[in-house]
Amino acid sequence: MRCMLKRLSLLWLLILAGLAAAPVWAAEGDAAAIVQSFGGKQGYDETETHIKEAAATGDPAVAPALRALRDGNLYWRKSDEAVFIATESGDTLKLADPMTGADAGTAPKDDFTKVRVKNSIRVAVTAALGSLTLRAENAVQRLRAADTLFSEADPEMIEPLDGAIAAETDATVKARMEEARAAAVLESDRPAEEKAAAAKVLEQRGDREALNKLATFASSTKDEAARGAAERAIAAIESNIAFWGQAQNVWYGLSLGSVLLLAAIGLAITFGVMGVINMAHGEMVMLGAYTTFVVQEQIRQSAPFLFEWSLAIAIPLAFLVSAAVGLVLERSLIRFLYGRPLETLLATFGVSLVLQQAVRSIFGPTNRQVGNPDWMSGAFDVGMMSVTWNRLWIIVFALLVFAALLLVLNKTPLGLQMRAVTQNRKMASAMGIRTPWIDAMTFALGSGIAGMAGVALSQIDNVSPNLGQGYIIDSFMVVVFGGVGNLWGTLVGAMTLGILNKLLEPFAGAVLGKIVVLVLIILFIQKRPRGLFAQKGRFVDA
Amino acid sequence: MMTMDQGAAPQTEGGEFVVSPHPYATQLRTERLAREAALGSRRETLLYLNGVNKTFDGFKAINNLSLVLERGEMRAIIGPNGAGKTTMMDIITGKTRPDAGEVYFRGEVDLTKHDEPAIASMGIGRKFQKPTVFESHTVEDNLALSLSGSRSVLTALLHKKSAADAGKIDEILATTRLTDKRKRLASGLSHGQKQWLEIGMLLAQDPELLLVDEPVAGMTDAETEETARLLRDIAQKHSVIVVEHDMHFVRELGVKVTCLHEGSVLSEGSIDHVSRDPRVIEVYLGR
Amino acid sequence: MILARFLGPRVIVLVAVLLAAAVLVPAATLALPASSPFHIPAYLVPLIGKYVCYALLALALDLVWGYVGILSLGHGAFFALGGYAMGMYLMRQIGSRGVYGNPILPDFMVFLNWKELPWYWTGFGEFWFAAIMVVLVPGLLAFVFGFFAFRSRVTGVYLSIITQAMTYALLLAFFRNDMGFGGNNGLTDFKDILGFPIQAETTRAGLFAASCVALALGVLVVGAITRSKLGKLMVAVRDAESRTRFIGWRPEYVKLFAFTVSAVMAGIAGALYVPQVGIINPGEFAPVNSIEIVIWAAVGGRGTLLGPVIGALLVNYGKSVFTGLAPEYWLFVLGGLFVLVTLFLPRGIVGTIDHGWSALRERRRAARAEKGESMGEGGVSSQAAE
């Protein structure tokens, strides 16, 4: 299902891109021919006709040639009347293809003739350039024209832009044109008020390019008033960019938080219900990741067409594998240590060593390659931040797992019994709840979730025997911080720690950020020794 | 509940104190008298609870509870399960902070402002409903750790057992009939012996006030009788609050009884008075 | 002797053995000819010395875990801090004999293009200063950390996790180059200590003797503490913390005392360890190392004086043997050890022997009592515990 969604949105993007590209390709042939028609001896009138023809194609590809013509950089070769854009350097010319701008080598100047220009030609070119692209039928094309003009910021283009803006009906395109005009105004010798207004427009645009334009202007202008306006605009844009920077950090934080949530949530329920810390929890995550690896290997060998579905297949399998290992662990070890949480911690640590070494012996000590299906790769932009698909899906996945677990705990008999055991084990067992069975199920469930977390982690991290180790301490911190009173504590804890880590990183660096977070947690538990959502009731032993 | 000392109050005239012609002076004096009256009513008390409330997650465990214990008094507290008896002890010993109300010791120490060790050092000892002794220590060491004296870590490090300490321990061992078990580990004691050891630890602390929560739960009749005698002995020199369900035991103690119900006092008086109170009968039998 | 009566015969024997080792082992390696059956090869001395340091470390952990019930998963941090303090002194002793020949700056600082010694390196040129720091830094960290943790009544697994996070945070910090502790590579290439060349057999013998003496002192200190009234209080806190509160003790201070003393011991162990192995790096802070200490104490028997010493020596000897034979299986063995000891030998070797011994004595005494006073005891005891 998620796959489908992704497909749909991809399709939609493709259609958009197609719309933008199609007319350009269609017109290319004529445009090139028309540009070539500037070659050969011709009168000014003839040249002007060709300019009009070029403009009539409505193809922005002719713009470089026209611009070269206006600036006196358009040449034709005496031997075959082929047209080039060229720049002089001494006795030679550096040649470029008039359509693509591709380098065409150098040649002696004598072999070429410059296309002649005079003022009326220049005016014609400017008008043509304007109408050429700014008045094109296709909105996408107009948009591109506006963007080109923005980056060129050519004062000559202010008037054509004015005309185009007046005629424009599409609001987006119009806004872009106004930005292009503003950029041009800053470069022109127009009065300060107009420049101030232009600075305002660029401030509205608010991205890095606008910032660059304003910065260049502010550093070069002599006009105090205009500089003031530009500097205000710069400040505004910078704070805007800073805002998006923070938004990006928050996003990274959410992403880290969702990973922590996946890793910690199983830990939290086993700790909540059984009061034991499973030090091998990280290895359950690792087993999930290796399950993904094995699934993908199998698919690669026997059913490559299923690759896109590999994660969907791996998730239930990883759950089962880790849950089975968890169940065996509980039945064969942990149940004998009930009521001795510290010993349980040590014994499960021993198990974690054994599991790590076992995986190392079977799969080797090096990283294993787990591929991202198409729908897990790539990125898109929101405002000024970039969002990668794999992180997005992991957040969605973590929230789904969380919601599912919430349902299990609140709406199923197993969940009811688990909550009963959490609150008062003795009473629950007196009421006929089979607490050993609940323990086993809880442990299997917690481990299974860790396995699913492993599938998610295989998409963003190296799959190695140490995979679990890297997350386990942070997961503990989530549990300590969030408390085990209810699942929301884990959610809030994971997201808070994730975001806090990422917000601190730019100031303190990753390592110091971690240390700061740790110190904050230690200070936090001064106030709330049992975490954000403490287990309540008189049977919580002090 | 408490009779106020009326003798100290000046003449009144139309409900107003007349102290001096100046209204402000009168007001000040009125306020001071009101303060003193409040203090006076608790000054003579050993333990003074007034309007105490405690809510757990919306459940009122203690509801406007007021209770006064005189110096040297022994009081029995009864009440159905969940009446709030243990919670009341938790509040007195600083384990639980009340949401509202006053808790004073010796009429002047606000117990809500102190924590468990501080309150214990002031002279309030407590025996828990579930006997808790130091299982891996001998009976003797259990008592030695409870003996009153400095509670500083460094003194404990450099501590040398004195003859006085040894004498006191012998005495308590004799009182609690544990003399021949003195070298035994506490974990090897029977349930009843643990209860007695815990009472012995209380005695070793030499507190002014003992709070004893269900001392005879799980004891045989003979043991119960013994325990009653022990507590009466203790009450000669200490103030005691005993919580107990066992009516025979309470009757044997022969002291004033307070019946708690749903976190507040339902009835108070002699055992005969309380057990005839229709409301008490209602809460014990009516459900 | 009063001391003997106070500490018990076993401690005296252990201390005597350690002191004898401090004399005999160096003698056996330095004075005896290689042909003698009692000759100890020189390469073994620092190896055994290392074990002795581990034993001191395990003993330190036992003070908090065995006696006060605090399972610290961060004792490796105190050990490493002590080691770094010593390493910094050794680093400064290199002087201009380093690769870059800088008389002031250690090689790694020259390599990082640092111009002067960071302020926190000042003083480490002097042995007495470093020696104070060996004690002070771990002690202070433990004090501050413990103050906050114990005051807020963080106990049980919560505390264990927090201590683990502490050593993890330090691990990350010491990995950084800009911390000024040599980053990833740590401190190494030491030349001499107190003017004696560090590689020389005599120096190594001296360090070995110092380690044995330190361990003997550690045993005496822990023995004295645990046999005092405070020691009894520690056990009381371990078994029923809240009860100690209601008789007026402040368990947080008891814990803080034990934790700080223990951290200082761990720091000293680390300081003796570093010159014998010749390197200290951030790996010592790894959480796994700290948990390994726990298993040493557990194998030997926590809550005993002898246990952690025996446990540390045994497990580390096993580790050396095993990693020599089949390194890939060592983690299986170690992991299995964790599981088996907690399941089947929760008291550890020494604890189990002690327990069996005292149970036997008890049974014999009970049998005697049965014969003597068959009338039975008072009514109180007839009520069986549930």
Ligand SMILES: Nc1ncnc2c1ncn2[C@@H]1O[C@H](COP(=O)(O)OP(=O)(O)OP(=O)(O)O)[C@@H](O)[C@H]1O
């Ligand atoms: N820490 C706590 N959290 C939540 N509820 C509590 C807590 N402590 C006590 N209660 C509740 O307060 C009520 C009063 O409990 P309390 O233990 O004081 O009763 P009690 O009179 O001692 O009963 P019993 O005779 O069974 O010992 C009970 O309903 C109990 O569940």
Ligand SMILES: [Mg+2]
């Ligand atoms: Mg009760």
